[in-house]
Amino acid sequence: MQIRDLPYPDPGIPDARSGPRFLLWLGRNQLGGQLKAVAWGLLHHLGIAGLPVGAGLAVQAVVDRSGARLAWAGGLIALCGAAIAVGDTMLHRTAVTNWITAAARVQQLLARKTAELGSALTRRVAAGEVVAVSTGDVEKVGWFVEALSRFLAAALAIVVICVGLTLYLPELGWIVAAGVPVLALAVLPLLPRATQRADIQREKAGKATELASDTVAGLRVLRGIGGEELFLGRYRTASQEVRKAAVRSARMWSLISAVQVLLPGVLLITVVWYGAHLALDGRIGVGGLVTVYSAVTLLLFPLGQFEEIAMAYSFSRPSAKRAARVLSLERTSYDDERGLLDDARPTGDLYDPATGLLAPAGLLTAVVCGDPDAAGLLAERLGGHAAEEEKSPSVLLGGVALDDLPLDAARASVLVQDKDPVLLSGTLTELLDVPASGAVDAGKALDAAQCDDVLDALAQASVDGSGDPMSSRITERGRSLSGGQRQRLALARSLVTDPEVLVLDEPTSAVDSHTEARIAQGVKELRAGRTTVVFASSPLLLDAADRVVFVHEGAVAAVGGHRELVRTDARYRAVVTRETEAEGEQLSVQDELTPASARAREEIEESA
Known part of the structure; x- marks a missing residue:
């Protein structure tokens, strides 16, 4: 198999019972490439081993003043040099080919398994682990496959050299033949501990990668609940654990390297x-003497392959174990049942069992919370973004729990716009180019969000002079715009998406009252027939809602129209009108004493 022949027509059925079995299966499937690399490696090492023989013959020829033997020695050295050059070049080429083709096979297997499991994969394995397997772990597995052939070539070359030295010069050859196995096996007692420390390092690094990957995927949730600092603390702790584990692992490998330098030095001194x-x-x-001395010196090179194969195996084994774990997953009937929800997105009322909040399908429901932080958490919860430690039952959409939906289906069904939406840099066209139903175009969404002045500002700032606001660039996070302009563009982006349920958390907190009133009416008209939930405390938005839900201390306390709740619920009135409790009680008494007070308060609300 050559690199140009990738990808494989069929990567095969892997042996995923364990990490070592998976590595063995990979090596067996690349037997031809492994044998080629061993052959080229053996040529390379034997060429190196022939240099001491040529050097010894040349020295002895000079001592004996034999020109013919000196010429033969020079020819042998030249032949060994050619063998080294050809063998090293082809070994590197073949070994790297083995590495790349093994990595490609693993990636194809992972891609096939991902396609087979679909959305069930991330429910069975953390998304960060899948990322770690398909990136760093693939390289570690390929490294072992590549190093294996070079190790086998080095081991064969050492055996040939030891046997040759014993036959060539028995007086010194037996010392080398007895010492080299000791050198090769001396590090074996240290390998289990080194492997264990490497496994711990890889495990901690994998967990840190999972934490980072999964948090980036849920960054929107973290921002909604103010969890960025909590994540930074957790990731900082995880990264420090990885650093400490890496230092402990490096100490062990440095000790192994020191042993492999010390013992050959002792052998060399003994031989000399x-x-x-x-x-x-x-x-x-x-x-x-020159021949044996040179041979022992050059033996250090193939002996170095023993350390490399030990490192490659210790690092690739946990990687192969993770890959085998993913590849061993099978789709179950439960996954198939959940997969049916991919194409059948639920519709109907949005209901939160924890608070009792009900948003009827097709209506604009306004939610009032006395605590802004509680409002933000509830908005995230309605979108299925509840924190993992939260034990409350799942929010239901049309009777279907959002937790039971595939992640992409849940996000497509319920869209949450938080208090501080982020605008990415790019043109306005790119900003509004989001996955959408296609029922709402950009013009309608911008009109409903009252973005006329924003379009004028973008047209004047257009770099190309075309005056087209849609091609004007928006700086990172919309820093060139005011808070109200950023808020309205984010609202237009949400309206373009046209989800089944749209949850807006204080979408007009940064705009003036006149613009707010027009936005309320525009959103209500554009979202007619769609479920919309607005978290707000502004009378202008509340008065435009079809129904208002007052949530107090984590539960629904009142439901009705805005004006009705202002008259009948003192707690609601205190939140909306910002009046004190004493003022609320006084107004309630006046309402009871004065029959006309209700009509007067209605007129006040209308004028507001």
Whole structure:
């Protein structure tokens, strides 16, 4: 399999019973590429091993003053150099091909599993874990597949070199043959602890990635409930845990590296000391000593592959375990039942069992809360954005719990515009280019949101001089606009979306009363036949609503028209008119004593 042949026509059926089994399955499916890499790697290492032989023969030829043998030694060194160049080049090419093709196979398997499970995937596995598997974990798995062939080539080369040295010069060869296995196996007692620390590091890094990914996906919810600082604290703690785990893991790997430098040095000193005594005694020649010394020195290179394969396995094993976990998921009948809701979005009344709030289908319902923070939380809750720790029952839309809906279906059915909506940079056309039903065009939405002055300001600020407000750019977060202008553009964006249920949290808090009255009427006309919930305390908005719900201390306290509630409910009147409790009681007594007071208060409300 070559890179140009990707993607695979069929990535196969993976063995996802465990991480090691999955790695073994990957290696078995790339057996041809692995054998090619082993062959090229063996050529490369044997070329390196031949250099000491050539160097030893050359030194001995000089000592013996033999020009012919010196020429043969030079030819052997040249041949070894060619083998090293060709072997190293082709090994790198083949090994990297194995890495990329293995990673591509895993990505294809993940993509196929994602398509198979659909929306059920994120209900079974955290979205952050899916992101971690499909990015960093794929690279770690590919790294092990690539390192495996180079390790096998190095191991074979070491065996050949040790056997060759033993046959070539038994006096020193047996020391090398006995010492090299000790060098290769010396780090084995340290590997379990190093692997454990690497697993802890990867686990903590994965959790931090999940936390970041899932929080970014729910950033809108965090802003609605003021949870940004809470998230920053949690992520800061998680990142510090990752840093500490990485330092502990690095200490262990540095110890392994130190051992792999120390022990070969001891072996090299031993060989030189003993070989020098043998040479002085005349038992071996100078060329033989140079050969063995050079061979031991160059053995450090293939021995380095033992450390790399240990690191690759320790880092890839948890990655393969996570990938196997995702790939082992199967779609259940429960997922199929929930999947039926993807295309059948519910319609009907919006009802919150926790507070008793009911927003009848097709009507404009205004909600009044004495606590602005409670209003914001309730608005988020109506959109299905309740915090995970909240134990209240789910909000119902047409009798269907929003928690039982797939995430995209819930967001398409109920749209919540919070108090501080964000405008992204770009043109006004791009701002209003949002997923929508298509029933409301941009012009109608801008008219209903009373954006005439905003359009004039954008037309005057157009860079190209065309005077087209739709092509004028809006700066980041709409900083070039006033608060009221930003609020109205955000309202127009929400109206364009035309969801089944639109929840607006104080959509006119930054505009003047005359504009507010026109916005109230425009929204009511444009959203006719659609369910709209407005959290507000302004009499102008409340008077335009079909019904008003007063929520007090977390429960519905009164329902009716705005003027009716002003007359009959002192607590509602206190919130809307900002009067004190004593003033409310006094007005209530006057209402009871003066029959005409009700009509007078109606006239006051109308004039307001």
